[in-house]
Amino acid sequence: MPPPIAMSAAAPARRPARAPGDLVIRIEGVTKLYRMGAETIHALRGVNLKIRRNEYLAVMGPSGSGKSTLMNMLGCLDTPSAGRYDFNGKDVARMVDDELAEIRNREIGFVFQTFNLLPRSDALHNVELPLVYAGVRPAARRERALGALRNVGLGDRIHHKPNEMSGGQRQRVAIARALVNHPSILLADEPTGNLDSRTGEEIMALFEDLYEQGHTIIVVTHEENIARHARRVVRLRDGLIESDGPVA
Amino acid sequence: MARLFQELVESVRIAFGQIRANGLRSVLTALGVIIGIVAVTLMGTAINGIDIGFNRSLAMLGEDVLYVQRWPWRRVEDWWSYVNRPALEVETAERLNRVIEATPGSLLEVAVPVATRGTSVRAGELRLAGVMLFGTTGDYARIVTTDVAEGRMFNAVEASVGRPVCVLGSAVAENLFPSGSALDQQVQIRGELYTVIGVLAKQGEFLGLFSFDNQIVAPLNTMRRQTGIRANLDLRVKVRDKTRLAAAEEELIGAMRRVRGQLPGERDNFSVNQQQAFKEQLDPVKAGIALAGLFITGLSLFVGAIGIMNITFVSVKERTKEIGTRKALGARRRTILLQFLIEAVSICLIGGLVGLGVTLAASLVLATLLPALPIAFSPGLMAVSVLVSILTGVVSGFAPAWGASRLDPVVALRYE
Numbered sequence A: 001m002p003p004p005i006a007m008s009a010a011a012p013a014r015r016p017a018r019a020p021g022d023l024v025i026r027i028e029g030v031t032k033l034y035r036m037g038a039e040t041i042h043a044l045r046g047v048n049l050k051i052r053r054n055e056y057l058a059v060m061g062p063s064g065s066g067k068s069t070l071m072n073m074l075g076c077l078d079t080p081s082a083g084r085y086d087f088n089g090k091d092v093a094r095m096v097d098d099e100l101a102e103i104r105n106r107e108i109g110f111v112f113q114t115f116n117l118l119p120r121s122d123a124l125h126n127v128e129l130p131l132v133y134a135g136v137r138p139a140a141r142r143e144r145a146l147g148a149l150r151n152v153g154l155g156d157r158i159h160h161k162p163n164e165m166s167g168g169q170r171q172r173v174a175i176a177r178a179l180v181n182h183p184s185i186l187l188a189d190e191p192t193g194n195l196d197s198r199t200g201e202e203i204m205a206l207f208e209d210l211y212e213q214g215h216t217i218i219v220v221t222h223e224e225n226i227a228r229h230a231r232r233v234v235r236l237r238d239g240l241i242e243s244d245g246p247v248a
Numbered sequence B: 001m002a003r004l005f006q007e008l009v010e011s012v013r014i015a016f017g018q019i020r021a022n023g024l025r026s027v028l029t030a031l032g033v034i035i036g037i038v039a040v041t042l043m044g045t046a047i048n049g050i051d052i053g054f055n056r057s058l059a060m061l062g063e064d065v066l067y068v069q070r071w072p073w074r075r076v077e078d079w080w081s082y083v084n085r086p087a088l089e090v091e092t093a094e095r096l097n098r099v100i101e102a103t104p105g106s107l108l109e110v111a112v113p114v115a116t117r118g119t120s121v122r123a124g125e126l127r128l129a130g131v132m133l134f135g136t137t138g139d140y141a142r143i144v145t146t147d148v149a150e151g152r153m154f155n156a157v158e159a160s161v162g163r164p165v166c167v168l169g170s171a172v173a174e175n176l177f178p179s180g181s182a183l184d185q186q187v188q189i190r191g192e193l194y195t196v197i198g199v200l201a202k203q204g205e206f207l208g209l210f211s212f213d214n215q216i217v218a219p220l221n222t223m224r225r226q227t228g229i230r231a232n233l234d235l236r237v238k239v240r241d242k243t244r245l246a247a248a249e250e251e252l253i254g255a256m257r258r259v260r261g262q263l264p265g266e267r268d269n270f271s272v273n274q275q276q277a278f279k280e281q282l283d284p285v286k287a288g289i290a291l292a293g294l295f296i297t298g299l300s301l302f303v304g305a306i307g308i309m310n311i312t313f314v315s316v317k318e319r320t321k322e323i324g325t326r327k328a329l330g331a332r333r334r335t336i337l338l339q340f341l342i343e344a345v346s347i348c349l350i351g352g353l354v355g356l357g358v359t360l361a362a363s364l365v366l367a368t369l370l371p372a373l374p375i376a377f378s379p380g381l382m383a384v385s386v387l388v389s390i391l392t393g394v395v396s397g398f399a400p401a402w403g404a405s406r407l408d409p410v411v412a413l414r415y416e
Helices: A067-074 A097-107 A123-134 A138-151 A167-179 A197-212 B002-021 B023-061 B090-102 B156-161 B170-176 B220-227 B242-260 B275-318 B320-328 B333-369 B379-405 B409-414
Strands: A023-036 A039-052 A056-060 A082-087 A108-111 A185-189 A216-220 A232-237 A240-246 B065-069 B108-123 B126-136 B148-151 B165-168 B186-189 B192-200 B215-219 B232-239 B271-273
Touching: A023 A067, A039 A067, A039 A216, A039 A240, A056 A067, A067 A185, A067 A216, A097 A108, A097 A123, A097 B320, A097 B333, A108 A167, A123 A138, A123 A167, A123 B002, A138 A167, A167 A185, A167 A197, A185 A197, A197 A216, B002 B023, B002 B333, B023 B275, B023 B333, B023 B379, B065 B242, B090 B108, B090 B232, B090 B242, B108 B170, B108 B220, B108 B242, B126 B170, B126 B220, B156 B215, B156 B220, B165 B170, B165 B186, B170 B192, B186 B215, B192 B215, B215 B220, B232 B242, B242 B271, B275 B320, B275 B333, B275 B379, B320 B333, B320 B409, B333 B379
Parallel strands: A056 A216, A056 A232, A108 A185, A185 A216, B126 B215, B165 B192
Antiparallel strands: A023 A039, A023 A082, A232 A240, B065 B232, B065 B271, B108 B126, B108 B186, B108 B232, B148 B192, B165 B215, B186 B192
């Protein structure tokens, strides 16, 4: 079992950005319209974005900037009204529901602000869930879920239910669940939003570690000190990308 | 395929976790199904019982006996064309038997004249009214469907010379001679004394209308000579092979026309009846009763189904966010549909099995308390009710499960 990962509350030592790899995400001229009664809301007005393998990216912006819409798009929970979205070279903009579910299952690991664990299932079964939907047999499923839980330092908590764990532990379970099917990207939506700052730092340290292991991480947040952990920050305003560059 | 199987296992797991977590709610919902299934299966049991009683009654008429009579066993519109038909006589039977004997390979065995009338009978101080008196020949023993429990049937000689002997139905024997055997005792029919030479085995009621045990069989010649009454006479014809009843009926009609000397083109001036005709008359009535009964009890099952549908809607609403999470993790529409469908079916199936148990217990109790009631709890009924409960779950769970499967993951994830 690997030693527990960086539990230090101190600001992590900055390591240089790793060399980015192949293109994972290519978004070109993506717009998204919502109809709210008689009104049409332009959530995204033409966004261009490229994300490469082994990037650590923060998406920032005030509420109403289109941040959530972009996240849903990146997570293949939603499709653009217009524009092009290629994920690993596959055009997902025109995919139907079940095809998107397949992409989410294999390519995307979600980490939510509210953890979104199944309350009546223990940690192990929560982590197994994406593998259930991938059709992995029980024995292999258990093996992989155990590995993922050990990887986030919860090898001794596998039979705890969510309400028997602390917020930080729950988010670690969620991260293990996100990673268990070896996705191309880890997509985290305000991952520290429901945690105290100390626990939040622990989670960010875990992300740092995962990035070092070679994962591609996208964190959506409105907190500057969370975004600082990333290597690249994309700022949105009024449905457009305001700035896109390395962390200062 | 492997994926579908894993999803199914997961769905069953979720369903039972859900049922356990919402214990009271699940019990109350299942109760609706339990009541529905109990009502439907009890009704099915009753209908089955009616059927069995009905067939038992029909068997009393004899499965291999055709009845030659003036009137058919069905309602007739043009009664005037039947009233003037010539009466059947003992000689008709004799001539018919000669035709049968002269026919090589005949499907018919023997024709027996049977005169029927109601009478009262007396033995000592005891008097019994409303007894069916059958006057017949020695051949009656060949067509009778009942065993002789005690003694014997009268023989051809006794019948033709008209000896004053008789055979009693079991109810008559019991009522007139409550304290001992009826054999060799004397009974008085319309002022004449008859010696009892046999008692028939117990048969039971015919369609609950009258009892076949309430009969006396005596030689026709004795009856004729002693009472001088004109009884209603018909012929009973035994068939050699009951699997060829229709062909035998054809032959009988032809033989009767020869006996009657009817010309081609002339309408039969007699009717050939068989138990099948009864069946045809009563089957629609039976089907009507069954349909009405199942419809009414089906309503209670319908109410149970609405309960299931309601609770599944609630379940979907409560777990909207969970549905969103599952979809984000890769659950497809099919997966979500199956999850809620299996939940609804599980409750229904549990309810159905409990209901079946209740019905089984109830019919056992009923059978013990009222042994005369023909109750039939068949394995077929069990299979049908299990099937019906699964179907109820599928039908009532489908709309909410379909709605859940179509939820937009973005909307579902945002739901609080």
